[in-house]
Amino acid sequence: MQLSEYKKGIALLIAGLILIPLPFIIKSQHLMHILILAGLESIVVMGFVAQHNVKLITFSTAALWGIGAYISGFLSTRFGLNFWVCLPLAGIGTALFAFVLGSLVIRAGWVTFLMISIVFSEVFVETLGHLSVLGGWDGIAGIPRPAIGSFVFMSKSAYYYLTLGLTSVCALIFAAFYKSAIGKAWTAINQSPDLAASVGIDIFKYRMIAYVAAAFTTGLSGSLYAHYSCYLVPQTFGILRSLYLSINAAVGGLYFFISGPITGSIIIKALPEYLRITDKYEPIFEGAMIILIALFFRRGVLSFFRRGTARSL
Amino acid sequence: MGLEVALLEIRKLSKNFGGLAAINNFNLEINELEIHGIIGPNGAGKTTLFNVISGFFPATAGNVIFRGEDITKLPVQSRVKRGIVRSFQLTNLFMELTVYENIYIGYHKNYRAGLLGQFLHTTRAKEEYEICTQRTMELLEFMGLSSLKDELAKNLPYGHQKTLGVCIALATKPSLLMLDEPVAGMNPEETINMVKLIRKTRDNGITVLMVEHDMAAVTNLCERISVLNYGEKIAEGSMDEIRENEKVIEAYLGRWEEGSL
Numbered sequence: 016m017q018l019s020e021y022k023k024g025i026a027l028l029i030a031g032l033i034l035i036p037l038p039f040i041i042k043s044q045h046l047m048h049i050l051i052l053a054g055l056e057s058i059v060v061m062g063f064v065a066q067h068n069v070k071l072i073t074f075s076t077a078a079l080w081g082i083g084a085y086i087s088g089f090l091s092t093r094f095g096l097n098f099w100v101c102l103p104l105a106g107i108g109t110a111l112f113a114f115v116l117g118s119l120v121i122r123a124g125w126v127t128f129l130m131i132s133i134v135f136s137e138v139f140v141e142t143l144g145h146l147s148v149l150g151g152w153d154g155i156a157g158i159p160r161p162a163i164g165s166f167v168f169m170s171k172s173a174y175y176y177l178t179l180g181l182t183s184v185c186a187l188i189f190a191a192f193y194k195s196a197i198g199k200a201w202t203a204i205n206q207s208p209d210l211a212a213s214v215g216i217d218i219f220k221y222r223m224i225a226y227v228a229a230a231f232t233t234g235l236s237g238s239l240y241a242h243y244s245c246y247l248v249p250q251t252f253g254i255l256r257s258l259y260l261s262i263n264a265a266v267g268g269l270y271f272f273i274s275g276p277i278t279g280s281i282i283i284k285a286l287p288e289y290l291r292i293t294d295k296y297e298p299i300f301e302g303a304m305i306i307l308i309a310l311f312f313r314r315g316v317l318s319f320f321r322r323g324t325a326r327s328l
Numbered sequence: 329m330g331l332e333v334a335l336l337e338i339r340k341l342s343k344n345f346g347g348l349a350a351i352n353n354f355n356l357e358i359n360e361l362e363i364h365g366i367i368g369p370n371g372a373g374k375t376t377l378f379n380v381i382s383g384f385f386p387a388t389a390g391n392v393i394f395r396g397e398d399i400t401k402l403p404v405q406s407r408v409k410r411g412i413v414r415s416f417q418l419t420n421l422f423m424e425l426t427v428y429e430n431i432y433i434g435y436h437k438n439y440r441a442g443l444l445g446q447f448l449h450t451t452r453a454k455e456e457y458e459i460c461t462q463r464t465m466e467l468l469e470f471m472g473l474s475s476l477k478d479e480l481a482k483n484l485p486y487g488h489q490k491t492l493g494v495c496i497a498l499a500t501k502p503s504l505l506m507l508d509e510p511v512a513g514m515n516p517e518e519t520i521n522m523v524k525l526i527r528k529t530r531d532n533g534i535t536v537l538m539v540e541h542d543m544a545a546v547t548n549l550c551e552r553i554s555v556l557n558y559g560e561k562i563a564e565g566s567m568d569e570i571r572e573n574e575k576v577i578e579a580y581l582g583r584w585e586e587g588s589l
Binding site for chain 1: 342382384403404405408413414415416420421422423424427432433434436437439442446447448449453457496497499500540
């Protein structure tokens with residue numbers, strides 16, 4: 016126990032030493048852009064992994080992300096609300112939505128949940144496209160960048176630190192979950208739902224907690240995305256995006272609850288750039304990744320360094 | 329007879345799957361601190377009966393009454409709270425977790441700290457973790473698994489896996505422990521150990537209801553036995569009474585009819 020805490024500390028220190036001075040090392044603006052997106056996606060993927068942990072497979076992660084983004088984008092452009100007000104509202108709004116949808120669907124079992132998530136993903140994009148209040152297919156433009164006093168997060172490196180901050184906060188939220196008895200119940204459900212039920216674990220309740228928590232952090236990430244890209248269109252949040260996000264999760268490792276999403280997102284975002292793969296060939300790259308993972312790293316790339324158990328953070 | 333209040337009472341219980349009656353008009357009373365066995369040929373409905381009593385399947389008709397309270401409609405976790413806990417026929421464990429963690433999870437329903445308290449890791453939650461840790465160690469000692477506590481469940485030999493299954497059920501502190509074929513597939517030595525453990529469990533104040541095919545184990549343990557065939561109870565009593573019962577002999581051996589060969 017002591018040793019693993021010690022190792023965890025070292026891993027965190029190394030991660031900090033690499034991630035904090037990055038904007039001073041990397042001069043490429045485009046690479047900073049990639050890292051910011053990877054950070055935002057890793058938050059979403061943490062939610063995906065948490066849901067997977069309670070045996071809920073979802074293909075609507077991007078739609079939840081979109082809800083957060085649109086709440087933030089709408090409130091800031093229409094009512095001129097400050098980013099720091101929009102951010103928590105986006106998280107809470109997405110969580111509320113997940114609470115309503117979850118209480119209707121989760122009880123019906125994971126297969127229904129999966130089907131509904133696919134339907135929801137499609138319906139979400141279509142609805143946005145036809146809602147003129149939210150800009151229809153043209154989307155919402157002119158979302159302001161966040162600011163503290165007179166300082167505006169305009170540069171890529173400033174936004175990088177904002178993203179790093181939110182990613183760390185979300186990582187801490189999930190770490191607290193996994194460390195608590197709630198996380199133990201999640202693991203039990205993951206290992207054997209029947210046995211978990213037989214010792215008195217309320218599967219519905221713990222699935223709801225995972226789903227709503229994931230929606231909350233996903234909403235926060237969506238808000239940060241809206242204020243980063245300053246421009247939202249419905250197509251961004253379609254089912255294809257959700258599929259790509261699930262590849263991030265598989266690459267990092269579904270049983271590395273926090274380090275997995277971060278590693279996976281960085282690899283999936285940065286590797287095509289590094290290999291100079293253009294958008295045209297990106298689906299081929301993604302496909303190749305998922306095949307490689309399925310063949311050689313069933314537990315994600317991190318299992319290469321560390322024997323994955325059912326409960327690594 | 330009659331003066332004791334039954335711990336578990338099953339009244340006219342039926343369970344249909346489509347048109348098939350898996351359990352039909354089944355009555356049973358289990359008294360506090362007895363070891364009650366349910367036997368019967370394959371497909372007689374024993375496991376279905378377990379699933380209905382523990383709440384995994386809803387009953388089609390009839391009532392399940394526990395300590396005078398009708399629990400027929402309650403979900404699994406509410407029955408566990410009241411003290412009815414079952415183990416599984418096939419080894420069903422948290423395979424990727426250690427023996428210690430398996431049992432620790434069994435203590436789940438005993439947490440008193442609320443969800444928020446657990447999430448924020450309050451002092452109260454911490455105290456509870458410590459109590460659970462201590463109890464887990466005690467139970468490991470009781471079941472003779474202390475030396476294996478850091479082993480992953482999937483790496484255990486079969487006999488130990490079965491024992492661990494019972495252990496997880498015991499961790500919930502049940503008042504009625506339901507065992508689905510606890511000694512199935514065990515070698516004679518493992519069987520003897522399991523029989524001893526079950527008796528020890530009862531001596532610690534837990535009523536046991538078990539389904540078993542191993543007649544030696546049933547004879548050794550059970551004070552009363554119910555025989556199930558085609559979803560109906562055809563006999564009840566001590567082993568000696570059951571052995572003489574014509575219907576039971578017929579169910580197990582078949583009836584010799586004129587011209588059947």
